[in-house]
Amino acid sequence: xxENSKHSTVGKTHELDQRAIKVFLSRLPDIWLxxxxxxxxxxxxLVEIVENGEPIGLHFAAQIKGYEDITNGPKPxxxxxxxxxxxxxxxxxxxxVFLFLINVTTREGYWLFAQKHLKGKVSAKDLDxxxxxxxxxxxxxxxxxxxKFKCLLPEAEQFVRDLHPGSV
Numbered sequence: 582x583x584e585n586s587k588h589s590t591v592g593k594t595h596e597l598d599q600r601a602i603k604v605f606l607s608r609l610p611d612i613w614l615x616x617x618x619x620x621x622x623x624x625x626x627l628v629e630i631v632e633n634g635e636p637i638g639l640h641f642a643a644q645i646k647g648y649e650d651i652t653n654g655p656k657p658x659x660x661x662x663x664x665x666x667x668x669x670x671x672x673x674x675x676x677x678v679f680l681f682l683i684n685v686t687t688r689e690g691y692w693l694f695a696q697k698h699l700k701g702k703v704s705a706k707d708l709d710x711x712x713x714x715x716x717x718x719x720x721x722x723x724x725x726x727x728x729k730f731k732c733l734l735p736e737a738e739q740f741v742r743d744l745h746p747g748s749v
Contacts, residue, residue, distance in 0.1 A: 601647025601683035602626075604690060608724045615643075623669050627676065630734065639734060642678040644670075644695075650686040658682060658691055658718040664708050667716075670695040671708070675745060677737035679730075682718050690724035694737050696744060 602625065609615055614629040614636060624642040631637065646660050660682050670678040678695040693716060699708070707714060724730070 597647035597649060597685055598645060599647075600649075600685040601645050601681070601690075604647075604683045604685065604688050605643065605645050605681055605724075608690060608727065623666050624674070624678065639738060640676050641734060641737065642670075642674060642676045643681055644678060645681045645683060647683045647685045650684065658720060659715050660718075661713050661715045663713050664711050667695070667699055667703070667714060668708050671699040671744075675741065677734070677741050679737075680716060680718075681724075683724075691718040691720070692722050692724065692730055693718050694733065694740075697737070697740055700744065 605626075606615060609628065610631075612631045612634070614631060615626045616628070617626055618624050623644065625645045626643040628641055628643055629636050630639040630641075644666070648660070660680070662680070674696070680693045680695050681690055682693075683690040698716070703714065722729070
């Protein structure tokens with residue numbers, strides 16, 4: 582059994598991410614439309630906002646990562662992402678991409694607007710030269726303050742439109 586656990590097909594990372602997805606989905610308003618991306622390359626869900634019973638055409642992409650408490654005490658709110666994925670979010674995605682870091686032990690979650698963070702805080706050289714980067718999440722950007730997240734969505738959509746202006 583020890584040999585199987587070292588080389589398991591479905592490992593701990595998959596388990597944590599699946600548990601994190603369940604927490605993420607439970608935090609969304611029931612009326613919103615989370616659409617699982619299949620296959621889920623770079624993005625797990627594309628979520629459409631619904632207001633007054635109608636989809637409003639406002640979407641955001643969600644990439645969800647999970648972790649669990651191993652020891653007691655404060656945890657660093659960070660996760661190491663492949664730069665290939667981060668460059669996709671910044672240079673290719675036409676939707677605002679939010680990274681979600683979910684503590685599956687406490688069911689606490691944190692979010693970060695990827696394109697704005699990458700454009701303002703990460704150098705193009707770091708994205709080009711490194712295979713992965715550690716992204717730090719802020720405690721105040723918590724899913725427990727969902728109103729703050731929801732209020733940011735129109736601004737995030739405008740940011741991505743300005744980042745990738747289309748033809749007239």
